[in-house]
Amino acid sequence: MTLGTDIAQKLSEVVDTDIRIMHVCGTHEAAIAKYGVRSVLPPQMKIVMGPGCPVCITPQGEIDAACELAERGCIVCTYGDLLRVPGSKTSLEHVKGDVRIVQGITKAVEIARQNPDKEVVFISVGFETTVPTVAATLITNPPENFSILVSHRLVPPAMKWLMEQGEADLHGFILPGHVCAVMGYHEYDQFKVPQVVAGFEPEDILLALLMLAEQIKNGEAKVENAYPRVVTYEGNVKAQNLMKEVFTPSDVEWRGFPVIPDSGLALKPEFEAFDAQKKFDLVYEKITKKDGCICDRVLRGLADPSDCKLFGKACTPRVPVGPCMVSHEGACRIWYQYQQKR
Structure with a gap:
């Protein structure tokens, strides 16, 4: 056995x-x-x-802001998972502009150094896992033509909201x-x-x-x-201190959720020069869901992907209607890939 x-x-x-x-x-x-x-x-x-x-819960307003930066002539650097996430009008895959897939923030900084006459913006998305690397990079004082669109989210406040x-x-x-x-x-x-x-x-x-x-x-x-070979009660204290040095908790919207208090991160004043939202005076518009996508219900544990009338028909990984069909961490994409049954 x-x-x-x-x-x-x-x-x-x-x-x-x-x-x-x-x-x-x-x-x-x-x-x-x-x-x-x-x-x-x-x-x-x-x-x-x-x-x-994290890609699935990034609001359309933030996707729209990233597309706007590309249309303004910025070089927009993003993880590949974010490329096909639909905004209200288009996606980073189809927007007219210079959008580049990178493995992380260090490559985006390298692109900024190689293109001093262009503004380079890294879409800094992810949960607590990706934040320390971003914080460590900003502490090294990247070039003035570099900034980040902060789209980080914190898990415990979302769990609190759900409960x-x-x-x-x-x-x-x-x-x-x-x-x-x-x-x-x-x-x-x-x-x-x-x-x-x-x-x-x-x-x-x-x-x-x-x-x-x-x-x-x-x-x-x-x-x-149940994961003691990797996880300890205290966690990586050095990484946590890096996060606290650069970021502070903020109230943010999650796609499919309302604004959840202290569930996001904002750059502290001493690092605001790298804040693309402030640098380019971007406004995150609140977008009302109009299609038949039920990603919001899937993300709240109220529905399975196969409950959606669009699943595997109008909505596929190649032509996604909702964000959960895009990322390799998205429930709809996973169920489509493995033909998951209830």
Whole structure:
């Protein structure tokens, strides 16, 4: 008997009532779909997706601002995942301008040094995982023609908002291993709900689910770590201090969500020269959803991708209608790729 089979057997013995577990990491959804984790779960246990894809929760107003910068003649540097995310009128893939795919901020700075007569803007998107590298780069004093469009989001405030709404009827959370590797998991002590940090192998996820099921059965609500080979309680304190030196929490909108207090990051005054929004006087417009896309409901754990009437028809990875069909961390893209079933 393999480890995964053994854990699945124990799960079937522990779970004796309906349980809804949410993960907040797109990489977890990719692993769950790829390895068929749902197929070995007890029928009473359901895993739902949360806002775990940073590309998916980037509002259309920020995509529109990035497209506007390209149209103004800036060199816009972006991760490839963001290229096809629809704005209200176009995407970075189709906008008229100089848009370049980079692996990270250091390449964008290199492009700025190579093009001193052009403004270069890096779309700085991501959860806590990508922030330390950005902070470390800004501390090195990049060239004056370089700036960033800050689109970072923080996971705990979004979890708090979801729990306050109570709309998804959640019994526990799988915590994101990548984020917790940087931030630790001390921030999650505030939530009196079963939570387990998980890695990304199928056995990691099954173990986290078993630990959650045991907490729920025993009436417990605590934070446990099923990923100790990578994650510690304190996290990477040096990386956290870098973040605090450059950024401060801010109230921001998430696509599919309202403005969530302290769920984003803004540059501190001493680094505002690198703030593209201020430098180019950009306004993030609030865009009202008009199409039939249900990405907002998928990101809140209220629907599966296959519930959408556009899924796999009008909306595909090549021609996406909503952001969840774009990124490799997007639930719709993952379900399309692996033909995931409920």
